[in-house]
Amino acid sequence: MGHHFALILDREITEQETVTLKENSGADLSFATVALPTEAEVSVTRITFEDDVTATLAEAIEAGFETVKAIPGIAVPGLSVPAQPAAADADAADDVAVEEKAEASS
Numbered sequence: 001m002g003h004h005f006a007l008i009l010d011r012e013i014t015e016q017e018t019v020t021l022k023e024n025s026g027a028d029l030s031f032a033t034v035a036l037p038t039e040a041e042v043s044v045t046r047i048t049f050e051d052d053v054t055a056t057l058a059e060a061i062e063a064g065f066e067t068v069k070a071i072p073g074i075a076v077p078g079l080s081v082p083a084q085p086a087a088a089d090a091d092a093a094d095d096v097a098v099e100e101k102a103e104a105s106s
Helices: 015-023 057-068 087-105
Strands: 003-008 028-036 039-051 078-080
Touching: 003 057, 015 028, 039 057
Parallel strands: none
Antiparallel strands: 003 039, 003 078, 028 039
16 A cells, blocks of 8 residues: 655646656656646646655655656645555554464464
């Protein structure tokens, strides 16, 4: 189960910049042209990240910001983080409970 979030850039990006971002990221990226949330008449790019590699959401977001730094002069005025699936945390807790139960039985 991965981490999902989106970064809103301060402008639309070119096709070459899209390629550069994909090459610099370990996450799956999707791109959309949207209106800048604070100025509806300004078109910008939203990058949605689906990161199945990074251990924590915080690390995934930091990696996303590092990816965007590959494009000189671009800024990130927006970050959107939807509710994250709890399954990964629940699975980890279940694994610990099973290990503790096995140790107690020994």
